[in-house]
Amino acid sequence: MAIDPTAEIHPSAIVEAGAVIGAGCRVGPFSVIGPEVTLGAGVEVKSHAVVTGWTEIGDETQVFPFASVGEVPQDLKFAGERTRLVIGRRNRIREGATLNTGTEGGGGITRVGDDCLFMTGAHVGHDAQVGDRVIMANDSALAGHCIIGDNVIIGGLSGIHQFVRIGRGAIIGAVTMVTNDVIPYGLVQGPRGRLDGLNLVGLKRGGVAKEDISALRAAYQELAQGEGAFQERARRLAEEDTDSAYVRDVVEFVLGASDRSFLTPG
Structure with missing residues (x-):
């Protein structure tokens, strides 16, 4: 175990032997940090969160209560192989969000970029590749192997089918099922998602x-x-x-x- 002396670990938290806790980290009460976890500088894991698996979390990321980060994939083909989850810097992983490690068949790594927001109940499936500044609203979900470009917004209660690519700057409306690739800067909405124009608001704001x-x-x-x-x-x-x-x-x-x-x- 390597805990930087400037880190603050609540007495009720469990930090397993082998974990690496960076400078200025804070681990709240009743949280669990697994033996193959690395927390970068300034990471905050709030109360009752679990960070496990072969997981690396970048500097200044926040993990909120009851989030589950680094658990094994929800894939029936998964046979216990050693796979990873790599999360970038300054992400916010809100209450009840779940981010899984990869699978051997999918390349072995789930990856998240910098400055993303995963709202309450959001899910990032195995082997997904998520860019920078992505927002996933409440209870939205990425299936396995999805590729999400930078600056994508996924509305609440929306689901992205496995292997789908969403190009940079696209926006997915709420309560939408996306089963096929979405062009960069596209606007998708409707229960069975349809391409309905360009994300003009996002382009102008950008x-x-x-x-x-x-x-x-x-x-x-x-x-x-x-x-x-x-x-x-x-x-x-x-x-x-x-x-x-x-x-x-x-x-x-x-x-x-x-x-x-x-x-x-x-």
């Missing part, structure tokens, strides 16, 4: 230039109404050699490798 927003709108219209299959339309966009990095993000995403099909514009 300070994206009007020229790029206009280019994205034009690209979206071409994807929605052009001739041929969805990927054929994306290939034509690629041939136009656009100056907009945002349009290139969309094109590269659509033409990239995926285990799912796409939510397409209605």
Whole structure:
């Protein structure tokens, strides 16, 4: 066990031998820290939380009461192999949220970036890859193997099907089931999620230039109404050699490798 002398561990907390607790960490009452856990500097684990498994949590992340971080995957194929969960810096993991380690078949690691917010009851499944500044609202869930880009927002009570990719800057409405890939900056809503435009509010709040927003709108219209299959339309966009990095993000995403099909514009 390696506990930095500046860390504060409540007497009722259990920190198992082998855990690494960084400078300025705080571990609250009745919390459990497993033997293969590493907490970076300034991490706070509040009361009644469990951090277990081969788990690394980055600096200044907060884990709130009754969260379960680093437990084994909810995958019937899991056979006890040694897999990991790596969480970045300054994340907030709220009450009752669950984040699982990976599986051997999925690459062995679940990874979360920096500055994310996982609200009450949110779930991150095995082998998911979550970018930076992602927000998962209350009781939303990522199934195994999902890939979530930076700055994505997932509304409350929404579910993301296994192997789905969600491109950067997309927004998923509340109470939505997403079964196929979502283009960057897309807006998805409805009980059986449909692509219903662009996340214009997010783009404007993010300070994206009007020229790029206009280019994205034009690209979206071409994807929605052009001739041929969805990927054929994306290939034509690629041939136009656009100056907009945002349009290139969309094109590269659509033409990239995926285990799912796409939510397409209605």
